[in-house]
Structures are given as C-alpha cells and as structure tokens.
Amino acid sequence: MNQFLVFVRKEFYHVFRDKRTLLILFGLPIMQILLFGFALTSEIKNAKVVVVDYSKDASTQKIITKIAASSYFTIERTILSYDDMEKAFKQGKIKCAVVFPSSFNEDLKHTNKASIQIIADASDPNTARTLTNYLLSIISNYQTEINANVQIPYQIQPELRMLYNPELNGSMNFIPGVIALVLMIICTTLTSVSIVKEKELGTMEILLVSPFKPLYVILSKVIPFLALSFIDLIVILLLSNYVLGVPIRGNIFLLLMESTLFIITCLSLGLLISTVTNSQQTAMLISMMGMMLPTILFTGFLFPLENMPVPLQVISNVVPSRWYYFIVKAVMLKGLGLQAVWKQTLILLGMCVFLLTVSFRNFKIRLA
C-alpha cells in the first residue's frame, strides 16, 4: 500500500511540474467551454421585442419600462393579434413577444396572482433562451420589488412558449458535447502520453524489473488522472452553470457517477493507446486527433446524427462519447433520472469493461 502511495505521489509531481500537462489539464477545458459557450451564445443586444399590453395599467407600465431600460431589447409596442404575431415571427421581424392579458392588474390586485405570456422564436434556440431568460429575470426582479412591503406575496407567473422548437433542441446541447469532448481528450491524451513517456525514457523498464506489479503500475498511473479529470469535470460544470447559465436540472450525483464511468472508459482508451505506441508524439496524435474527430462528428452535438448516412450512424454506435452525450443531455438538461438512461449506461459500462480488459491484457503481453 505504501508502495502504491509513493507511486501515486510521484505521478502528481509529474503533473504539477510539467507546464504542458497542466495546460492541457486545466487550460484546455476552460478554453473549450468558453470558446464554445461564447461562440454559440453570441451576445444579444437590442433584440426586437413586441409588447402586447391588453391591460395598460401602472404595473404593466412599470414592467415595460424595466424591459425598455435594459440594453438587450428594443421595444415595439402594439396590439397584435396572435395571427399577426405569428406572421411577424415567421418573417423573422421579431424574436420575442410579451403579452399581458387584459386582466393582469386586476388579477394581481385581487388574487395576488397574475400571468404574463412570453413567446419566443425557438428556431434559433440560443437566442430564444437568452431572451426569455433576460425577460424572466426582469419580471422576477419586479416581483421582488413589489413584494417588499406586503404580507401576502404577489406572484407573477410567466408562461413560456417556445415557438417552432419547443424542446429547444440544439440550444445547450453543445455543453454536454463539450464535456464529452474535453474529458475524452484529456483522459486519453494524458494517460497515454504519461505511460509512453516512461517507455521512451526507459524508466518503464526499471519499474517492470522492480517487484511492483504491472497491474499496480497501471493503476497508479490512472488514479491521479481519474482524480484530476474529476476536478476538471467540476470546473466545467461550474463554468457552464455560472458563466454560461446552463442549468443542471437532474440529479447531480447521478451526473457525477455517469461522468466517472465515462472518465474511466476514456482512461482505459488512453491505456490501450499507450500499449500500441512507443513515442509520445504518436500517442498524442492518436489521442488528440483520433479521439477528437469521432467525438465531434459522431456524438451529434454539432451535426445531428439523424441527418447522417446510415453507415455513419452505425459507426457512431461504437463511439463512447455518443452514449455519454446522450446521458448528460438527459440528466443535465432534461432532468431525467436513471430509468431514462439505463440502457446507455449499460452500453457505456460494457465499453468500459471491454477496453479495460483489452488494455490490461495488452500491457501484460508486452512484458513477456
């Protein structure tokens, strides 16, 4: 056990003393997340929003002023029928509409409850989500204001309608995609390179001549990266939640467990790569290029799988990230539980066990 700890400590020394490794480990995920995040959620300013105010009273007026005050919206105040509104949406003239029902003020005063309808064009899901989020926060802001001095709190219930794309497909789909991509690259690259490096330097031979068992060599190589990837995962989740505003709707524990499974799968893949290569460059190339492309192409987070030719769809089944992507999307964005993803989890588990077995066996063969 002591031997094991000595080994693991050595691995941590390696990681923290190598700037390149540190850069890949922590720079890459942060960069990827921010890059994808901001590239795909381009900031929205002066979006045209139509306000349909059937109520015309003090409170709606206040809300409208608040909306107008924000730099994100240009307000166009008209009374539009739903048909006209739909036309305007279809022509792309407006991105978003806010409708106050005629009973807004009365409902608020008498029942302490009122509703506002927010309609957004979700064919551009990122914009739709951003706009509605802005509006929601303005409304909730107003609600807190008027609730400051009352006993029975007022409730303004916004009703969201996402036109054309109610599920917001493609909206935040890139976040699970980036998580899969980053974990895949980091785990495979760092593991394979760190093992191949020892082969290149000749220290692997020394380790194999020592009484330290090859299995332990592998384990103590993998464990630090498991820990570090896990930290990476947390960083990514925090970034996407707090910087990019992507919520984690499902069970966070389930999400972390599934991610650990995926991390182990990627680590075994890295292990496998290290058993078939003898130079750091090759290992790096295989893990970076060889893993990045399939992950980008076959998970469906940039290119919808359904539109691909059937042979490619078939190939996509052997890409672990594809299943992980599905799981993260379901758990993180849709808030689903294990019963919705058990099939994908089993597939991932199968891949993990398979890769681990093969790489352990390969590693042993190389010793004989």
Add this chain to the structure above:
Amino acid sequence: MEEKAIICKDLTKQFGDFVAVNKISFEVNTGEIFGFLGANGAGKTTAMRMLCGLSFPSSGEATVAGFNVYKQQEKIKRHIGYMSQKFSLYENLSILENIEFFGGIYGLSDKQLKEKGEELVNTLGLQKEAKKMVGELPLGWKQKLAFSVAIIHKPKIVFLDEPTGGVDPITRRQFWDLIYKAADDGITVFVTTHYMDEAEYCNRISIMVDGRIDALDTPANLKTRFSAETMNEVFYELARGAKRSDN
C-alpha cells in the same frame, strides 16, 4: 556465500526463426564482478532480460539469486537491482524524491528511506544538490546516482546494462569505484559494456558472439589464451567471426 548468484544452463530465447540467445551456460559467483561482453546484436540484452524476469526463456534452465526464472520471477525481482543503458531516473523529480520513489517501490519504510537518502547524498557529495531536479545534473552524476538508486534496496545481484555509455573516462573510473564498493558489500555485479578497459576491471568476463558464449574466463587468462596484449584484441579475434551485426 558458496551459493552461486546466477546459474544458467542451455538458456535459449527464440523469436520465431531467430535464435537470439543460443544455449548459453555459465555460472556467476556470489560477490563477483561479471562482465558480459558482446557486439551489438549478439544477444546480451535479451539474455539479461531473461535473467531479470522481464521475459521468459524459450528453453533451458536458469536460477538467479537461487530463484527459478520461470516460476519465481516475482522473487527474483525482489532481490535484484537493474540499471538500463538509458538514463532512467525521473528528470523532473529532485534527487531525494527519486530516492524516495525508487526506494519506496521496493518497499523501504519511510524511516529507512530517510536514512538511505541522507547516506546516499553524503556518499556522492550531493548535499547541496539534494533538492535540485535530477534533470539539471551533469550526465556523470546522473549515472552515479542511478547506480546508487539501483542498489538502494541492497539487492543480491545488480544488473548493469552499458551503464557508462557517453560518459568521460574520469567519471567512468569513479563509476567503477562505486561498482567495486558495491561488490565489497557483497553485491554480485553483472555488467555489460562496450569499453574494453572496463572489461579489464571485471573478475571474469564472457564474450557473446551470435547468441552463443564463445569465451568465459578472467581477463588475464583470456589474454594468454588468445596471446593478445589487450582485451581489445581478444574481442576483435572473437567478434570477427560474427555473422550478425546490428539487429
């Protein structure tokens, strides 16, 4: 002490049709410095790997430190030290950290490690550099350090695979002082080398040609037998007949 450190009988390693090591037989006495010579591709490294428990022989028998190379590889590993021709300490660990690591994987306790570390740093005169990264040291010092680390767990036998490659003559001489000291402490030294002056330092040497051992004796006896002035001449005499070159 009468026990032999290494006993080989008809040890053979075959890769497909290629017989890398062809029925070699020899014995190494405990406490002896045994030179294992041969041209590149003669099969030295392959033979050494079998003795270290890194690969299984195709046929033949061998015991190392009294343990069978087929069945007791784990026990062999516990009782040998190994230094490869590549410099093989971690460059981005300090001297002490390297000592702690390699001592640690041989199961030395923290207390032992601390003592050993101090002792080793003092013997090598590296007190000031103890916390420096090994990568910053000159090659000669690295080699000496690597050797000291290879015997940190007091093995019965230490295998040195061309330990002095690329090192200047003075440092080589100092390196051999360390080897003598280890031998005095009762460690059997099994060393391969290309330098014939180093061959002269050994108690006995064997010369491998094309996978066989063509000569095995003390340097003095070999010189007499081949009526040669130096080991160089002996080596040329034997290696001339070799059919294999680099593999």
